Amino acid sequence: MTNKDLLEGLERQFQQIQEHLYIQLHEGEDLSLNLAGEKSKFLRFNHSKIRQSTDVLDVRVYMTLQKQWKKNGVTFNLEGSTEVDLAKSSELLKELQMSVEGLPKDPAIVPILDHGQSRDVHFGELPDADSVHQDILSVTVHSDFSGVLAMGVVVEGSANSKGQNHFYATENFSLDYSLFNDEKAAKGNYAGTQWSNVEWQNSFNETKKSLQILDLPQQSIERGEYRAYLAPAAVKELLETISGGGVSEGAYQHGQCPLSLLHEGQTWSKKFSLRENFNLGFTQAFNELGEVSPTQVNIVEQGVYQNFLTSSRTAKEFGLLSNQAGEGEYLRSTELDSGELKKEDVLKSLGTGIYLSNLHYLNWSDTNEGRITGMTRYACFWVEDGEIKGPIKDLRFDEHLSRIFGEQLEQLTDFRESFLETTTYDRRHLMGCLVPGAMVSSFKFTL
């Protein structure tokens, strides 16, 4: 079955379930239905060989019943048989109708409303499923290559009994990989919607160049503060950590936001402007409720707080305006403005310091002060007078975001890199970010 056939079938089935359930609603009840599906291929590599192959067909419906300030929800898999799936959905709706009555009222409940209709389906040019392993391994054959190819189609739908109906689907791929020279490694990622063997070869060659620099003698760097250049992949790691509760209005209101000081007037560098931008095309703009986000939501503009992501629930709970953020109030399509530092000037501008290609395993180390700890990973180098001297041994950093993106931020690069989300917990996620590199006057390493 082609992805086109699959999507047509899913859309039809989702429509059938809607029609089947809406007529079973009692007075005062509203129902919202979300669809999440994927047909994915995961091919895992180690030592330039195939370690594991998994294909997945997973289709789920999320059903939420609301009645008079009360709500209850259930998720279930569609089995593909109309008869079975309609019967199952009816049975689960009945259970919700019975149980919702006994629940306490929720004063912050967001009413189910018609947030419009849309249909947005993107077919890409995915590699041939029967030969993509050869396309990959013919390039990596003489390297120690490890990673995962994830490809296929991802579907999101959001409908409700008030008439709303959004359907979004996209085909994409992501080859997230590392090249190794013993314990030294360089990271690469080739992702998009149109596979090209030439582009894959180019990605591989670039990563291999980074690996070759690691052949230089390893530099022993003591803990302390150093000038540092954070490549776009390292900046992305910082922004992903910020996204987890750091820009959530709900977390702020509940006293659990690590960037509360920013919300309360702390200013960062004028060079720092962060926003959510759905024009970047990483994901659909509608959230779980079917609300369509403004195309752009400015979070920080020239170092000054503008908005945190505010879901309708948070807005209702605290008497605020919603910016149609998702329930989790994290960034789904992140954009950080570029600066003026040219690629060819990065090493010269760094002078003597540490070139950070990637960061790893970040977490908040002080949630009151917005301090983050994490590790250097992959190709990170010691640079002296604008010349790479050699790779460093992994270092732990522990630093305030208000310093990294505030007083210590010297420049952002004039180029940016785009990252499609590679996370596949539970299912393939549709998110992404577009970020520049950052030159900082000081970065604190503690171990």
Place this chain on the structure above:
Amino acid sequence: MDIAKLQKLLTQLKNHSDWLGLRFYSKDMNRMAVRNENPENNFRRMSAGIMVEVLKDGAFANFGTCQMDLSSVQSAVNEAEAKAELYAKYKLFHFTEEQRPKAVGEYSSSVVKDWKTLSQGDLNQLLVETCKKIKVSDKIVSRRAEAEFTELQYLFVSSNGTELSQNLKFTGTFVEATAKEGVQTQTRTDSGFRGKMYQSGFENFNKDEYFKVADHVAKEALELIAAENCPEGKMDLVLSPDQMMLQIHESIGHPLELDRILGDERNYAGSSFVKLSDFGKMQYGSSLLNVTFDPTVKHQLASYGYDDSGLKAEKEFLIKNGQLVKGLGGLESQARSGVEGVANFRAKSWNRAPIDRMANLNIEPGESTVDEIIGAVKKGIYMESNRSWSIDDYRNKFQFGCEYGRLIENGKLTKIVKNPNYRGVSSSFWKSLTMVGNQDSFKAFGTPYCGKGEPNQSIWVGHASPVCMFNDVEVFGG
């Protein structure tokens, strides 16, 4: 689904592979959350499907599908067979049926009182009451109580005669209080983020005890707001079992996973400072360190009868008297590495292939009482409940933060301190283990959030430990 139906499905399939296995998983999870006395979330999450696994020419291939009719499963088998054949030339290792031994058996969690004996409405009311108990002051700006109940069924049949049926039931509770004064906030939970999950029913739940915990958590959040920052310096560190859970997980569990050491995880979670040649030789920690892999502990979260290859789950010492004995590797990793392992080849659901995971990974009790441990410390700090964790990709350099700390001065617990953190290096940290608590301080915890693998999968694990003391550790505050 039951084992007979799955067996019937297997016999109906046209199979051209060397070995065929069907794993049916179904999960039925109910979670309810109340915040500030109002219901925040009530949802039931059901998931069911079949993972088809074939072995052909030494290569395994998997196809997970939620469409479980004969025709759909046959398509999945055909697709998996075609892929196994296609990839055989490029396979990392030549596997055989020895990695999927015939196994017949059953396992069920020990549950006396199913949570379904209470209505969802009653459970919500209980959580509302719990939030009220947390509301001890206007400074408590966020009050949260949650409960989670999960039923998990997994069935496994194969062309070489495996018939396994396992039924697990989990119960988890979570309480959290956040206090705020000015711009300072402090959050206190009952043993860290969702760390209290067990394989049990409602029989172990005591409402009065739960309310006491809620009150305690709230009062400690207030105490933390008023507390000084944790001091900075090298000193003795005493860790409670709910922080030892994280310490074991990150700096013993993950580094001992054989698939990490074999390089499967290098692109994602990372590798390990432990080498294959270290097993049987390496002194991992002090002679007081005894670590067991034990999926047989009644009520601990990650107990089971068999792993997903069909290997029977048994208690095994991974570290004995400080020496590294065995790895955390299932039959595939054992065949690849030549290192002895355990029954830990597990998938989180029908849509992911099994990989090496922790199950219950515990530190065996020692001989010291908590009073003796505290009494032995001249200058140090006691820490409870994890709130932050970070470790390098070789599982060596770590930094962990806790919710609650208390100074230990001249053998006595004194002032409460906030934002307690410590950092160290796994390969030397465990050698600084100087006292291990006895059975009286031994406590078990469990979490459903151990992340690993490509594609990613988050699985349930359990950890139990007594109170432990480490000397000369770098600690610091906010």
